[in-house]
Every structure is written in structure tokens, then in C-alpha cells.
Amino acid sequence: xxxxxxxxxxxxxxxxxxxxxxxxxxxxxxxxxxxxxxxxxxxxxxxxxxxxxxxxxxxxxxxxxxxxxxxxxxxxxxxxxxxxxxxxxxxxxxxxxxxxxxxxxxxxxxxxxxxxxxxxxxxxxxxxxxxxxxxxxxxxxxxxxxxxxxxxxxxxxxxxxxxxxxxxxxxxxxxxxxxxxxxxxxxxxxxxxxxxxxxxxxxxxxxxxxxxxxxxxxxxxxxxxxxxxxxxxxxxxxxxxxxxxxxxxxxxxxxxxxxxxxxxxxxxxxxxxxxxxxxxxxxxxxxxxxxxxxxxxxxxxxxxxxxxxxxxxxxxxxxxxxx
Amino acid sequence: xxxxxxxxxxxxxxxxxxxxxxxxxxxxxxxxxxxxxxxxxxxxxxxxxxxxxxxxxxxxxxxxxxxxxxxxxxxxxxxxxxxxxxxxxxxxxxxxxxxxxxxxxxxxxxxxxxxxxxxxxxxxxxxxxxxxxxxxxxxxxxxxxxxxxxxxxxxxxxxxxxxxxxxxxxxxxxxxxxxxxxxxxxxxxxxxxxxxxxxxxxxxxxxxxxxxxxxxxxxxxxxxxxxxxxxxxxxxxxxxxxxxxxxxxxxxxxxxxxxxxxxxxxxxxxxxxxxxxxxxxxxxxxxxxxxxxxxxxxxxxxxxxxxxxxxxxxxxxxxxxxxxxxxxxxxxxxxxxxxxxxxxxxxxxxxxxxxxxxxxxxxxxxxxxxxxxxxxxxxxxxxxxxxxxxxxxxxxxxxxxxxxxxxxxxxxxxxxxxx
Numbered sequence: 001x002x003x004x005x006x007x008x009x010x011x012x013x014x015x016x017x018x019x020x021x022x023x024x025x026x027x028x029x030x031x032x033x034x035x036x037x038x039x040x041x042x043x044x045x046x047x048x049x050x051x052x053x054x055x056x057x058x059x060x061x062x063x064x065x066x067x068x069x070x071x072x073x074x075x076x077x078x079x080x081x082x083x084x085x086x087x088x089x090x091x092x093x094x095x096x097x098x099x100x101x102x103x104x105x106x107x108x109x110x111x112x113x114x115x116x117x118x119x120x121x122x123x124x125x126x127x128x129x130x131x132x133x134x135x136x137x138x139x140x141x142x143x144x145x146x147x148x149x150x151x152x153x154x155x156x157x158x159x160x161x162x163x164x165x166x167x168x169x170x171x172x173x174x175x176x177x178x179x180x181x182x183x184x185x186x187x188x189x190x191x192x193x194x195x196x197x198x199x200x201x202x203x204x205x206x207x208x209x210x211x212x213x214x215x216x217x218x219x220x221x222x223x224x225x226x227x228x229x230x231x232x233x234x235x236x237x238x239x240x241x242x243x244x245x246x247x248x249x250x251x252x253x254x255x256x257x258x259x260x261x262x263x264x265x266x267x268x269x270x271x272x273x274x275x276x277x278x279x280x281x282x283x284x285x286x287x288x289x290x291x292x293x294x295x296x297x298x299x300x301x302x303x304x305x306x307x308x309x310x311x312x313x314x315x316x317x318x319x320x321x322x323x
Numbered sequence: 324x325x326x327x328x329x330x331x332x333x334x335x336x337x338x339x340x341x342x343x344x345x346x347x348x349x350x351x352x353x354x355x356x357x358x359x360x361x362x363x364x365x366x367x368x369x370x371x372x373x374x375x376x377x378x379x380x381x382x383x384x385x386x387x388x389x390x391x392x393x394x395x396x397x398x399x400x401x402x403x404x405x406x407x408x409x410x411x412x413x414x415x416x417x418x419x420x421x422x423x424x425x426x427x428x429x430x431x432x433x434x435x436x437x438x439x440x441x442x443x444x445x446x447x448x449x450x451x452x453x454x455x456x457x458x459x460x461x462x463x464x465x466x467x468x469x470x471x472x473x474x475x476x477x478x479x480x481x482x483x484x485x486x487x488x489x490x491x492x493x494x495x496x497x498x499x500x501x502x503x504x505x506x507x508x509x510x511x512x513x514x515x516x517x518x519x520x521x522x523x524x525x526x527x528x529x530x531x532x533x534x535x536x537x538x539x540x541x542x543x544x545x546x547x548x549x550x551x552x553x554x555x556x557x558x559x560x561x562x563x564x565x566x567x568x569x570x571x572x573x574x575x576x577x578x579x580x581x582x583x584x585x586x587x588x589x590x591x592x593x594x595x596x597x598x599x600x601x602x603x604x605x606x607x608x609x610x611x612x613x614x615x616x617x618x619x620x621x622x623x624x625x626x627x628x629x630x631x632x633x634x635x636x637x638x639x640x641x642x643x644x645x646x647x648x649x650x651x652x653x654x655x656x657x658x659x660x661x662x663x664x665x666x667x668x669x670x671x672x673x674x675x676x677x678x679x680x681x682x683x684x685x686x687x688x689x690x691x692x693x694x695x696x697x698x699x700x701x702x703x704x705x706x707x708x709x710x711x712x713x714x715x716x717x718x719x720x721x722x723x724x725x726x727x728x729x730x731x732x733x734x735x736x737x738x739x740x741x742x
Binding site for chain 1: 414415416417418419421422423425426428429430443446447449450466467468471472508509510511514515517518537538539540
């Protein structure tokens, strides 16, 4: 198992290196933009997957947390002269705290009830984003002026779309590493025991509430980083991009991609952003992707609980054992 | 529920009833060099982006431009070179808007964009257009970035001048003293335009109020009740046609026609609107129009009608944005015809567009211009029509507006020798 994890890490590192070096060189400007979005949402999906795979909890509010991270990043962008990377980290940490705060009252619930609560949280933020809008360089706490938006900074070394794509990929790689470290360490063991039996975990001296909150905070951190990166990628944020329904879609795609490995989050990001863009580029309706997502979700639920990533890794392992 | 269904029905009906342009008089349209021979040279790539998804269809501009470019291509092109017009739909999605603009500007390497109509793409892409030094001759703008960017110039007025034009008429002819501006809660759209509405009312010693609603969850009943509660005497419908018609239907259900003076910027100026609104609103709804009437006798309007009839596609919108797209495309082609066809590339085209000054058309009240500036708003004088017997009747011909917003624009016009 450890060897597999080790190999998986190596494969991930090589894939990341190749992507960072080669993709911006060969992908056209359109696809660099699309893949940047895909990488950002893969980062957010990895948070959803973490909570689902480690604790069996369903979080449908990830899209709202991405919005919160974006909101904080914009506020810091306009209100401070902090370096962009610090803004991204700050947005992630604050969003993680907010995610944990909202998770606190919901921790006694599981399954459908928890999912419904998180959906309601997403709906709450959808309304708040529409009511208060995203900062655009205005005065006051909300920072909204009824005018054109002021510019959003990118890191000085990542001003171009290609460089920014590399920046996002590195952030994605570091986030996967952070998740990997958690899974391999004490939190991972605590989550595994909690998932099997909360009573046993408590009997073994594990602070179940703390580790559950920690998982939600980590997931929120990843969503917040994704939101801040999205603000830099688009140059603005719009309330219409953070509808509660998108949270359901992101969770569904995390399951379709495979919630149990980093590769699944990558598939989730690609399905979420690359597939509609492909249809759009072919002159077809991007909504066709939704039909495919529905079919893929049914397939995943019935035959592939570990998602596309699970099937690929499973086939790879089988081939190895056959040898 | 009833209102929701009604609203949905009006939206569908709005989509079904396209505006009828003036009937072509039988002569062939006049386009570009008008040689009657198809251009066969190396194509000139031109882009266009529209926003066509709920809650609004802004594709008229690219439809009008596409028809004119097809006509030009069939008539000698740009000194022998045809225009390859690539149109993308941003679907009101900022992310998609950024992607399609990047594709056009960086991958397709278009020399310019013409006919753009959207509520999101200009905000996302204005920095890209400036950094890549590519000009956008837009036709269906509705947000502040469209009028406050160095590389975007729109032929339509947008909500700010058209809305203030409607209010000016309401004050002077209908006795409006306290107006509610109803728009979407989008800072650079409804918020921006309604803020300037209020500033305009204040500058006249009158009262103005903004009622902004969530574009993703439009509740027209509560918006109407809010307007009632505000105690205003005038309602300015700063909305796309669909929601504006929905609100009028809510007012009709509640017998609210005579409680307010009803004025609107251009979006409600569509012949199909008459069949949806019916007799109830006859002579009670005043609309500011940004370009000329659909059935006006001017040469450009007549030619627009012929071009869309001969070269338009089934389902094309034939509305104000279409007129705007047509005339934007015509100004664009006129500018390119002055260039050596062998030297046409992005830098020469950008310079040629920026060199347009004093282009005249009967579709516009005043000459069109671009120039090199950090903002552009060449069209800010319009006309006023009243909805009457299912159609529209002109009640005030060309008039300009007076708002502080235009101070930098007037300075540009003075510098260019335009009044």
C-alpha cells in the first residue's frame, strides 16, 4: 500500500512537471485558459473528495466556499498591497476557518441531512453574493462601487496566462501534497477510524469533533485558495458564477472522477471545465456535458464507486499483478 | 405562480416575435465596393462575441454585422479580400467570455472585433483588448466597461444615455418628479446606470430611487410592490425586454398602469413587443430609442433592411442591436477600404478604426467617431417613441442628454472638432 502510494506520488510529480513545462507550450491560448479553470476546480474538488472519502460526509457547499475565498481575495487585493501569493494563502486560511465554523453545528448530522444543510449554506451564500456583490474597488467593508471594476493583481512572475497556468498547477500540486501528508499522518488515521466507527474512535481517545472540523477546515482552505486563484484567472468575479446548484455538480463530478485519489480530482476538474469548453468549441451546446455527467454519475454509483480514477488505477494494478 | 408562468410565456413570446425591419424596396442592397462579384482573396479574420442565454439575447449586433459582411464579401470584399467573421457566444458566463475572447484574439488572431453585444464580456476582456491592442466596435453594450475602456467603442448608447434620455422626456413632457429606476443588481450594469439616473434627477432638483433585483431570481411582484411603497410617480424600466415585459404584465394584473408614468430605454423597442403588451399599454409606455426607427426612410436604414433580408439567417434578430451591428460593420469596412489590402493586419486596422471621425448615418442622430481615448461613447443622442396601437409612434426626434457623465466625452468631441 505504501509502495502504491509512493508510486502514485511519483507519477503525480512527473505528471505535474510535464504539465507545468509542456502544456503552456503546446496548448493554444484558449486551452491554457480552460485548463487553468480546470486546475482551479480540481483543487476545489480535492477538498470535497477529502471530506467524502475520509469521513463519508457530503459537502455541497464547496462552490459557496470558493466564492467566499474569491470575495476575501478581492477585498485584500483592493484593500491592501499584500503580495498575491500571501493573499491567496490568507484567503484559503480565512475560508477554512469559515468552513469549519459552518460545519460545527452540522457535525451531528450525516448522509442526506448533512448534505441538505450544506446545500442550504450554499443557497445562503448565493443570496448574499447577489445582494452584496463581489468587491470591485469601491469604498467600505463591502468594497462595491456602482462602476467598472478596478484591476486585479496577479503575481509579478505570473502576469501572462501561460505563467499564471503554471502558478495554478504548482498550487494544485502543493495542495495534493498537503492532502497526502494529512492522509499519511495522524489526521488520516483518525479519519479512517472515525469513518469505521465514531464510537470506537472516541473510545480510542480520538477527538472526533476536532478531526471532523479539521477535515472541513482543510476542505475550506482548498476552496478558498481556489476562489482566490479564480479571481486572478478571470480578472473579476460574478455572483452568477456561484449558484448553489453548482455545488451539487462539483460534488457529483468529484464522485465520478474518483474521490479516493488525487487523480480523481483532476478528472473532476477536467470534466467540469474542459468538457463543456470542448463542446462549445465544436459548436455544440455545452449543456450536452450535463447529460454526460448524469450518465457518468449513474455509472459511478452502480459500477465504479472509486470513479474513473479508481478504474484506471485498478486496471493498472491488475496489469501489474498479471505480470 | 401565475406571474412566473406569465413571465415565462412573455419571454418565449419575445423570442418568437422578431422585429420586422422596413420592407426592402426591391433594389439590391449596397455593400462595400458593391461590385457584384464575390471576393476571393486572402480572408481577413474578424471576431464577434454575443451573449445569448437567459435572461437576455444580445445576438442582434453580430447578426447584423454578419449579414453586412456576407454582403460585402459578395460585392468585392475589402479590395478583393473577403471577411471571415467568427462569432462566439459568451452565454452570460464571465469565464466563457474570457475564453472565447482569448481564442479570437490570441488563437485566431483577428484584426478586430465587430458587433459585440453582451452584459459580461466587455468587463472581463477590456484589459485583454487593451494589452493586445485590438479594437472592438461593439453594437450591444449594457455595462460601464463598454464605455470606459480604451479599446472598446459601441455604436449603441447603452442603458445610461438611453435611460437618462427617457427620464429627460418624462420630466419635460410627462411631469415626472420622483422616479424609480428598476434594474438588475449588477454593479456595472443596473447599479451603474441607476446611480447616474439618480444623479441626473438630483441635478434637476428631483428625486430618484434605485430598485435593484437579483438577476438569478427575478421576483417581479416584489419589485412592483417596492416601487409602490417608494411612492414614486415614474418607473424607468432599466431591464432587458423579457423582464421589462414581465413587470408590465404584473402592473397590468394589479391595475397599476395609471399609478405611474412608464418609461424605458431601448430594449422594449421591438415590434413583437406590441403583440405581447396589447391595447392596455397603448399610449402609456414611452421608450427612448438609441438608433433610428425600424421603418425610417433613411438610406442606411433602408439598406440595413435589404441586407438582413438578403443575407440574414433564419432566426436572426432584427432589432436595434441588429441596426447597430450593421452600421458598426459598415463603418469598419469603410475604414478598411482606405487601407492597402496587402497591409491589413491588427496594427493597421486598430489605427484605421481609431482614425474614424465624423462618420455619418441616418441611423444615428450625430456623427460617429472613435479617436484615441481612454473611453468612448460616440452615441448619446436619441429619439423618443410611444407605444401605440401595437406599434410605435415618434414623439420626439433627435435630442441629446445633459449629464456630468458626458463631461470627458464632450471634451473629446471638442478636441476632434465635433459638436
